[in-house]
Amino acid sequence: xxxxxxxxxxxxxxxxxxxxxxxxxxxxxxxxxxxxxxxxxxxxxxxxxxxxxxxxxxxxxxxxxxxxxxxxxxxxxxxxxxxxxxxxxxxxxxxxxxxxxxxxxxxxxxxxxxxxxxxxxxxxxxxxxxxxxxxxxxxxxxxxxxxxxxxxxxxxxxxxxxxxxxxxxxxxxxxxxxxxxxxxxxxxxxxxxxxxxxxxxxxxxxxxxxxxxxxxxxxxxxxxxxxxxxxxxxxxxxxxxxxxxxxxxxxxxxxxxxxxxxxxxxxxxxxxxxxxxxxxxxxxxxxxxxxxxxxxxxxxxxxxxxxxxxxxxxxxxxxxxxxxxxxxxxxxx
Amino acid sequence: xxxxxxxxxxxxxxxxxxxxxxxxxxxxxxxxxxxxxxxxxxxxxxxxxxxxxxxxxxxxxxxxxxxxxxxxxxxxxxxxxxxxxxxxxxxxxxxxxxxxxxxxxxxxxxxxxxxxxxxxxxxxxxxxxxxxxxxxxxxxxxxxxxxxxxxxxxxxxxxxxxxxxxxxxxxxxxxxxxxxxxxxxxxxxxxxxxxxxxxxxxxxxxxxxxxxxxxxxxxxxxxxxxxxxxxxxxxxxxxxxxxxxxxxxxxxxxxxxxxxxxxxxxxxxxxxxxxxxxxxxxxxxxxxxxxxxxxxxxxxxxxxxxxxxxxxxxxxxxxxxxxxxxxxxxxxx
Numbered sequence: 001x002x003x004x005x006x007x008x009x010x011x012x013x014x015x016x017x018x019x020x021x022x023x024x025x026x027x028x029x030x031x032x033x034x035x036x037x038x039x040x041x042x043x044x045x046x047x048x049x050x051x052x053x054x055x056x057x058x059x060x061x062x063x064x065x066x067x068x069x070x071x072x073x074x075x076x077x078x079x080x081x082x083x084x085x086x087x088x089x090x091x092x093x094x095x096x097x098x099x100x101x102x103x104x105x106x107x108x109x110x111x112x113x114x115x116x117x118x119x120x121x122x123x124x125x126x127x128x129x130x131x132x133x134x135x136x137x138x139x140x141x142x143x144x145x146x147x148x149x150x151x152x153x154x155x156x157x158x159x160x161x162x163x164x165x166x167x168x169x170x171x172x173x174x175x176x177x178x179x180x181x182x183x184x185x186x187x188x189x190x191x192x193x194x195x196x197x198x199x200x201x202x203x204x205x206x207x208x209x210x211x212x213x214x215x216x217x218x219x220x221x222x223x224x225x226x227x228x229x230x231x232x233x234x235x236x237x238x239x240x241x242x243x244x245x246x247x248x249x250x251x252x253x254x255x256x257x258x259x260x261x262x263x264x265x266x267x268x269x270x271x272x273x274x275x276x277x278x279x280x281x282x283x284x285x286x287x288x289x290x291x292x293x294x295x296x297x298x299x300x301x302x303x304x305x306x307x308x309x310x311x312x313x314x315x316x317x318x319x320x321x322x323x324x325x326x327x328x329x330x331x332x333x
Numbered sequence: 334x335x336x337x338x339x340x341x342x343x344x345x346x347x348x349x350x351x352x353x354x355x356x357x358x359x360x361x362x363x364x365x366x367x368x369x370x371x372x373x374x375x376x377x378x379x380x381x382x383x384x385x386x387x388x389x390x391x392x393x394x395x396x397x398x399x400x401x402x403x404x405x406x407x408x409x410x411x412x413x414x415x416x417x418x419x420x421x422x423x424x425x426x427x428x429x430x431x432x433x434x435x436x437x438x439x440x441x442x443x444x445x446x447x448x449x450x451x452x453x454x455x456x457x458x459x460x461x462x463x464x465x466x467x468x469x470x471x472x473x474x475x476x477x478x479x480x481x482x483x484x485x486x487x488x489x490x491x492x493x494x495x496x497x498x499x500x501x502x503x504x505x506x507x508x509x510x511x512x513x514x515x516x517x518x519x520x521x522x523x524x525x526x527x528x529x530x531x532x533x534x535x536x537x538x539x540x541x542x543x544x545x546x547x548x549x550x551x552x553x554x555x556x557x558x559x560x561x562x563x564x565x566x567x568x569x570x571x572x573x574x575x576x577x578x579x580x581x582x583x584x585x586x587x588x589x590x591x592x593x594x595x596x597x598x599x600x601x602x603x604x605x606x607x608x609x610x611x612x613x614x615x616x617x618x619x620x621x622x623x624x625x626x627x628x629x630x631x632x633x634x635x636x637x638x639x640x641x642x643x644x645x646x647x648x649x650x651x652x653x654x655x656x657x658x659x660x661x662x663x664x665x666x
Contacts, residue, residue: 256601259605266599272589272615275492276613277611280605281605
């Protein structure tokens with residue numbers, strides 16, 4: 001039996017929940033969960049914010065742990081190895097996206113926490129194709145947030161061919177944004193953080209931003225002119241997107257990794273006149289996760305976390321709900 | 334004196350208008366206008382649809398003609414040469430965009446018809462950097478529409494690395510779309526046209542589409558599933574963009590070359606979940622125009638035009654306003 005914490009109703013408190021995972025499938029591994037980050041999307045699923053969810057929900061998709069068992073067809077991972085598991089716990093491995101290594105875009109990808117039990121547990125199982133080895137140089141207690149928050153902001157750098165010297169801005173310096181600033185600084189970019197207070201400004205500079213702009217000051221933002229090659233938005237609230245578009249260079253891109261529920265009211269003229277793109281992406285492929293982990297190890301990038309024990313999972317969730325986390329909450333054994 | 338036709342007020346009829354272009358500047362050429370296409374954006378400028386325009390307006394930015402004079406610093410073009418002039422009649426040649434060959438994205442680019450007198454005239458002048466030689470294999474009487482309509486739909490193929498075998502759809506089979514279908518077919522793509530009648534369907538197939546979808550049938554469009562790598566929208570009316578986004582493959586792009594005035598109400602979730610892009614572009618650089626002309630010559634692509642004499646300019650404009658053109662109106666001497 002696997003001992004987990006589950007929500008049994010929308011917005012419900014998590015309670016202990018045991019389940020029998022059945023026989024280990026040939027393609028699966030079982031991971032002993034040492035640490036698991038808490039992501040805003042865990043709350044969205046607990047709360048059925050994106051539609052009615054199949055309760056009980058065992059959240060947790062920023063898993064760092066060690067492999068305890070491997071299925072009979074698994075050759076790439078071994079018992080005892082340090083690994084992580086993110087948003088996806090399996091792929092079809094047979095569609096055009098999977099064929100191209102874009103497994104995260106597989107239409108049949110299995111979410112780790114919807115219709116599958118996640119990492120708020122002593123153990124979790126997943127398709128070996130979705131589990132990635134964590135290099136020795138990365139502290140296991142800090143690795144979890146890389147598997148969702150980290151890869152979510154790392155993916156656009158690879159996908160859109162961001163180069164050293166490019167000017168990149170980040171909206172929202174939280175769980176995702178604080179990693180984006182570190183990645184972009186190490187990537188050699190000129191990094192701007194949109195921040196809303198003097199305290200956050202100093203933190204953003206410490207995390208790797210070279211400049212800050214006051215996100216509550218439209219005149220200051222507009223005054224930036226056509227500055228940025230890329231803006232990564234990590235927030236889930238509606239902003240004046242036209243204003244942010246005006247800060248992009250010709251050929252620039254406003255890229256969403258935060259799921260704003262309100263439609264974007266984008267002016268086509270601004271896209272046409274400066275050849276701009278507006279886009280979105282979620283997490284990343286196993287291949288991208290591997291590249292990110294190697295980059296994190298090389299540049300000694302460290303998620304900044306607040307630790308809670310698994311027993312305090314409800315307090316930890318309340319902390320995430322408060323929006324005051326610096327910058328990611330991680331449950332640890 | 335240059336003998337032109339000009340609009341003197343919003344939506345006004347064009348009337349004969351003579352102006353003295355002054356001394357030929359060192360960087361300029363003078364073109365004897367043989368043919369000039371009429372673009373919807375000529376009407377937008379005549380009508381002050383994008384804001385109050387500086388009348389008199391001499392429209393015409395799809396010029397095909399022959400060089401009569403070259404300025405003292407012009408070495409790349411010679412008297413008697415067949416050339417074309419499109420939306421831009423000059424660039425700063427000194428900004429980051431110009432430095433990169435993206436002159437069409439120059440913030441100080443000079444429109445051919447706003448604050449400058451265009452091609453509805455016996456002669457027109459322009460910065461030599463904006464004037465492109467027309468290869469011998471292209472019929473001068475058909476070349477004009479390539480310089481705005483043509484390059485507008487050719488640019489995304491280069492910019493977004495469209496390859497043979499890619500699946501591309503076109504919304505709006507008019508002046509731009511009928512060239513897009515021909516380009517895409519010759520490019521080796523699998524081409525779909527969104528059309529609204531059986532007659533238009535047959536025309537689209539004749540122009541190079543391999544498939545058609547009924548743009549008035551939401552069920553048929555939705556049934557296409559995640560099919561397209563790229564959709565190029567040439568229309569200037571609001572459609573159900575969410576429906577069109579649903580027909581894109583993961584990593585697909587909905588690209589606007591038609592200036593829809595109503596904001597796009599784009600759902601961020603759909604962008605994020607399939608890593609989609611929404612973008613826009615206008616015309617193209619001189620370098621892109623040259624590549625397009627070589628491609629047109631190689632593949633014997635021909636704009637389909639209705640000819641009017643310059644004297645019948647108001648009848649020609651009325652024909653464009655009717656929306657029934659097959660597919661581009663060209664004024665000819």
